[in-house]
Amino acid sequence: MDPRQHEYRVLHEADLRDYLAGLPEITARLGGAPAFWSIGEVGDGNLNLVFIVKGTAGGVAVKQALPYVRLVGEGWPLPLSRSHYEYLALTHQARLAPGLVPDVLHHNEALALVVMELLAPHIIMRKRLVAGTIYPRFVEDITTFLARTLFLSSDLAVSAAEKKEGIAAFAGNHALCKITEDLIFTDPYRVAEQNRWTQPWLDATAAAFRENLDLHVAISRLKLKFLNAAEALIHGDLHTGSIMVTESETKVIDPEFAFYGPMGFDIGAVIANLLMAYLASAGHERSPGERRAFEAWVLETVEGVWTEFARKFLELWRTQAGGDAYPRTLFEGEVGAARLETERQAYMARLFEDTVGFAAAKIIRRILGLAHNIDFELIEDPKRRAISEARSLRLARTMMVDVASFSTIGTVTKAAREVRDWQPDFA
Amino acid sequence: MDPRQHEYRVLHEADLRDYLAGLPEITARLGGAPAFWSIGEVGDGNLNLVFIVKGTAGGVAVKQALPYVRLVGEGWPLPLSRSHYEYLALTHQARLAPGLVPDVLHHNEALALVVMELLAPHIIMRKRLVAGTIYPRFVEDITTFLARTLFLSSDLAVSAAEKKEGIAAFAGNHALCKITEDLIFTDPYRVAEQNRWTQPWLDATAAAFRENLDLHVAISRLKLKFLNAAEALIHGDLHTGSIMVTESETKVIDPEFAFYGPMGFDIGAVIANLLMAYLASAGHERSPGERRAFEAWVLETVEGVWTEFARKFLELWRTQAGGDAYPRTLFEGEVGAARLETERQAYMARLFEDTVGFAAAKIIRRILGLAHNIDFELIEDPKRRAISEARSLRLARTMMVDVASFSTIGTVTKAAREVRDWQPDFA
Numbered sequence: 001m002d003p004r005q006h007e008y009r010v011l012h013e014a015d016l017r018d019y020l021a022g023l024p025e026i027t028a029r030l031g032g033a034p035a036f037w038s039i040g041e042v043g044d045g046n047l048n049l050v051f052i053v054k055g056t057a058g059g060v061a062v063k064q065a066l067p068y069v070r071l072v073g074e075g076w077p078l079p080l081s082r083s084h085y086e087y088l089a090l091t092h093q094a095r096l097a098p099g100l101v102p103d104v105l106h107h108n109e110a111l112a113l114v115v116m117e118l119l120a121p122h123i124i125m126r127k128r129l130v131a132g133t134i135y136p137r138f139v140e141d142i143t144t145f146l147a148r149t150l151f152l153s154s155d156l157a158v159s160a161a162e163k164k165e166g167i168a169a170f171a172g173n174h175a176l177c178k179i180t181e182d183l184i185f186t187d188p189y190r191v192a193e194q195n196r197w198t199q200p201w202l203d204a205t206a207a208a209f210r211e212n213l214d215l216h217v218a219i220s221r222l223k224l225k226f227l228n229a230a231e232a233l234i235h236g237d238l239h240t241g242s243i244m245v246t247e248s249e250t251k252v253i254d255p256e257f258a259f260y261g262p263m264g265f266d267i268g269a270v271i272a273n274l275l276m277a278y279l280a281s282a283g284h285e286r287s288p289g290e291r292r293a294f295e296a297w298v299l300e301t302v303e304g305v306w307t308e309f310a311r312k313f314l315e316l317w318r319t320q321a322g323g324d325a326y327p328r329t330l331f332e333g334e335v336g337a338a339r340l341e342t343e344r345q346a347y348m349a350r351l352f353e354d355t356v357g358f359a360a361a362k363i364i365r366r367i368l369g370l371a372h373n374i375d376f377e378l379i380e381d382p383k384r385r386a387i388s389e390a391r392s393l394r395l396a397r398t399m400m401v402d403v404a405s406f407s408t409i410g411t412v413t414k415a416a417r418e419v420r421d422w423q424p425d426f427a
Numbered sequence: 428m429d430p431r432q433h434e435y436r437v438l439h440e441a442d443l444r445d446y447l448a449g450l451p452e453i454t455a456r457l458g459g460a461p462a463f464w465s466i467g468e469v470g471d472g473n474l475n476l477v478f479i480v481k482g483t484a485g486g487v488a489v490k491q492a493l494p495y496v497r498l499v500g501e502g503w504p505l506p507l508s509r510s511h512y513e514y515l516a517l518t519h520q521a522r523l524a525p526g527l528v529p530d531v532l533h534h535n536e537a538l539a540l541v542v543m544e545l546l547a548p549h550i551i552m553r554k555r556l557v558a559g560t561i562y563p564r565f566v567e568d569i570t571t572f573l574a575r576t577l578f579l580s581s582d583l584a585v586s587a588a589e590k591k592e593g594i595a596a597f598a599g600n601h602a603l604c605k606i607t608e609d610l611i612f613t614d615p616y617r618v619a620e621q622n623r624w625t626q627p628w629l630d631a632t633a634a635a636f637r638e639n640l641d642l643h644v645a646i647s648r649l650k651l652k653f654l655n656a657a658e659a660l661i662h663g664d665l666h667t668g669s670i671m672v673t674e675s676e677t678k679v680i681d682p683e684f685a686f687y688g689p690m691g692f693d694i695g696a697v698i699a700n701l702l703m704a705y706l707a708s709a710g711h712e713r714s715p716g717e718r719r720a721f722e723a724w725v726l727e728t729v730e731g732v733w734t735e736f737a738r739k740f741l742e743l744w745r746t747q748a749g750g751d752a753y754p755r756t757l758f759e760g761e762v763g764a765a766r767l768e769t770e771r772q773a774y775m776a777r778l779f780e781d782t783v784g785f786a787a788a789k790i791i792r793r794i795l796g797l798a799h800n801i802d803f804e805l806i807e808d809p810k811r812r813a814i815s816e817a818r819s820l821r822l823a824r825t826m827m828v829d830v831a832s833f834s835t836i837g838t839v840t841k842a843a844r845e846v847r848d849w850q851p852d853f854a
Contacts (some may be wrong), residue, residue, distance in 0.1 A: 064809065161601040161605065164598040164599070165598065168595040171595035172595065173590040174592075177590070179586060181751055189757050216758060220753045223753075230656075324650070326650075329613070330643040330646070339644065343644050343647070
C-alpha cells in the first residue's frame with residue numbers, strides 16, 4: 001500500500017473549495033473569493049470524479065481518482081496510483097507535443113488529484129462527431145500528437161538507458177493495462193458477464209465472435225504484442241472521448257492508461273473511433289444522405305490520420321534520430337541513406353499492420369464488450385443501431401484476420417465505404 | 428549515485444579474509460581458521476574480480492564487481508549495480524530452474540559482492556570444447572534451463588502485473604544492455620576502434636561486413652528487437668564461457684547482463700557458441716579427422732538444443748500456462764485446443780527465426796568485434812584460425828540476411844556442415 005494512502009479522501013464540493021483556496025496559483029487563476037467559486041461535478045467517464053471550478057477570472061478542471069471503477073462501483077477496486085501515471089504522462093506529453101495536452105497546474109499524489117487548465121469552449125470530440133460536426137484541424141493536430149509522442153519516446157529518438165527509465169517509471173501502472181488486456185483483448189471473444197451487445201440482432205454475430213478461432217488467434221497475437229512490445233510511451237486510451245476540440249484547437253486528455261507499449265495501439269485507437277463515427281453516421285440521419293458530407297470528411301480524416309502521421313513520423317526520423325535504434329553510422333553515404341530510407345518504409349509498413357489490427361480490436365470491444373460508445377448508443381432505434389454495429393463488426397473482423405489484405409490506408413477506407421452499403425441479414 | 432557507493436572498496440585478499448570471517452554461514456562452510464584459508468583471484472572474464480576461497484571443510488567463490496570494465500580498465504566505467512542484478516537474476520533463476528545455477532550464499536549490494544557455492548570440479552565449458560570434450564548431459568540441462576527460465580518468466584506463465592514488476596526490477600541494468608547494444612549490434616558493422624580480427628586474412632571480409640547493407644538492416648532489426656521486446660527474463664550473455672560443466676552437472680553462471688528481453692537472444696547465444704566450437708574444431712586438429720566424433724556431437728547438440736528446448740517449452744505451455752497471454756478460455760473444446768496447438772507451433776517458428784538471427788549476431792561479434800573467444804584464439808596458426816573464422820562468418824551472414832531459408836534446426840546444421848568444407852580464397 002502507498003504509505004500516504006491514509007491521506008486520501010474523496011473530495012466533495014466543500015473540501016475541494018477549501019483545498020483549492022490553499023493553493024495560491026489556483027486562487028489567482030480563479031479570481032474572487034473562494035465562497036463564490038462555482039463547483040460542479042461533471043465526470044462522465046468510467047473511472048473518476050471531474051470537477052469544473054470557476055471564479056471571476058477563470059476556471060480549472062480538477063480530476064480525482066476514486067479507489068474503484070466509477071462505472072461499476074466499489075466491487076471493482078482500482079489503484080489511486082493511476083492519477084500519478086496520468087500526471088507523469090501529461091507532463092511528458094506536454095514536453096513532447098507542446099500545446100496538445102492540457103496544462104497541469106497542480107498535482108497531489110496522495111489525494112490522487114490533478115488540477116488542470118479548464119478547456120473551454122472545448123468539447124469532447126465524440127459528442128460532436130455524433131452531431132455530424134466537421135473539424136478541419138483534427139488531422140493536423142492529432143498526427144502531430146501521435147508522431148511526436150510516439151517517435152520522441154521511442155528507441156529511434158532516445159537512448160536505451162533513458163527509455164528503460166521510462167519503462168520502469170510506468171511499469172507500476174499495470175492495473176490500468178489489465179483493464180485493457182481483459183476488456184479489449186479477451187472478453188469480447190468469450191462468455192463474460194460484463195459483455196453486452198444490441199440484442200437480439202447481434203446475438204448471432206456475438207456468438208460467431210466467441211467461436212471464430214481465426215479471430216481468437218489474431219486477438220491473442222495482438223494481446224501478446226500489447227504485453228511485450230515496449231516501443232514508446234503510448235496514451236493507451238486514445239479514443240474520440242479522450243480528445244477535446246474547438247474549431248482551432250485539439251487537446252488530448254485522460255492519459256491514465258499510459259505505459260510503454262506498441263505504437264499501433266494509439267494510432268489504431270484514433271482510426272477505429274473514426275471508422276465507428278463513420279459507420280454510426282447512417283443511424284443518426286434524419287433524412288437519407290443528409291450526413292454524406294460529414295461521412296466523406298470522416299473517411300478523408302481516417303486517410304489523413306495515417307498518411308500525415310507517417311509523413312511526420314518519418315520526418316522526425318530523418319531529422320531527430322538520436323536514439324540507439326538504427327544507428328546512422330551503419331547507413332552512411334548516399335547508398336546507405338537510400339537503404340535506410342527503404343527500411344524506414346518497411347518499418348512503417350509493419351507499424352501500419354499493427355495499427356490495422358489494433359483498430360479492429362478497438363472497434364470490436366465497443367460493440368461486444370463492456371464499454372460502449374455514444375456513436376452507437378445514441379442511435380435510438382435499436383435495430384438501426386444494430387445495423388451500424390454489424391457493419392462495423394464486419395469491417396473489423398476482416399481487418400483483424402485478414403490484415404495482410406490492407407496494404408494502404410486507402411484499402412481500409414474502401415472497405416469501410418463498401419460495408420457502409422452492406423445490409424446484414426436482419427436488416 | 429547509489430547512496431551507499433561510498434561504502435564500496437575493492438577487496439584484496441586480506442580484506443576479503445576479514446570480511447568472510449565475519450559471516451558465520453560462510454566460515455562454517457569453509458571450516459578451519461580464517462588465517463589458513465587459501466584465497467586466489469582467478470577472474471578470467473572481462474568485467475570482475477573472482478576469488479576462490481578454500482578452507483578445511485569446503486570452498487566458496489566470491490565475485491566482486493569493479494567500477495570499470497576489467498578488460499579495458501578505468502577508462503571504461505561500469506556501474507557496480509550490475510552485481511545487484513546478477514544477484515537478482517541468480518536467485519530468480521534458482522527458483523525457475525532449480526539446480527542449474529550456483530547457490531548464492533551471501534550478497535552485499537554496497538560492496539557489489541556475491542558469495543556463491545564453489546563449483547568444483549566444474550570447468551568452464553568453452554575450455555573443454557576447445558579440448559574436444561563431449562558432454563552428453565549438456566542438451567538435457569541447458570534446454571531445461573532455457574525452457575524453464577524463459578517460459579516461466581514470460582507472459583505465457585505469469586500475470587502481466589508480475590511481469591511488469593520484473594521488467595521494472597531489471598530496467599536499471601541498462602549499462603550492461605548498452606554493452607550488448609554496442610558490441611554485438613553495432614560495432615562489428617562499422618569502423619570502431621575496439622574492433623579487431625585476424626589480419627590480414629579477414630581484412631576483406633571485415634570490410635565487406637562494414638559495407639553490406641543487407642546485414643546492416645538485419646542487425647538493426649535485431650537490435651530493435653533487443654531494445655523493445657520484453658518477452659522474458661533472459662540471461663543476456665549465455666555463451667559457453669558462462670556455463671560450467673562436469674560429466675553429470677551443468678551450471679549456468681554470470682547472469683549480470685540479465686534483463687527482460689527477447690528469448691531468442693539466449694537460445695541463439697547457446698547455438699552460436701556451439702557452431703563456433705564446431706567450426707573452430709578443425710583448427711585444433713593435430714591430425715586430419717581426429718575430432719570428427721567431437722564435431723558430430725557438437726552438431727547433434729545444436730540440433731538437440733533447439734528440439735529439446737522447443738519440446739520442453741511447449742510442454743510447459745501445455746501444462747503451466749498461468750499467464751495473461753493466449754488465455755485458455757479463447758481456445759476451448761477439442762477444436763480450440765487443436766487451434767491453440769497450431770498457434771503454439773507458429774509461435775515457436777517465430778522464436779526460431781529470432782534465434783537464428785541472434786545466433787548469427789553472436790558469431791559475428793566474436794570474430795569482428797572487441798571480445799573474441801578461445802575457440803578461435805587458441806588456434807595458434809593465424810591463417811588456420813582465419814579459415815575457421817571465415818567459415819563461421821560465411822555461415823552467420825547467411826543466417827542473418829537469409830533467415831527465412833532456415834526453416835528447421837536441421838537446415839542450420841546442414842549449412843554448418845557445408846561451410847566446414849568450404850575454403851576461403853586465401854586458404
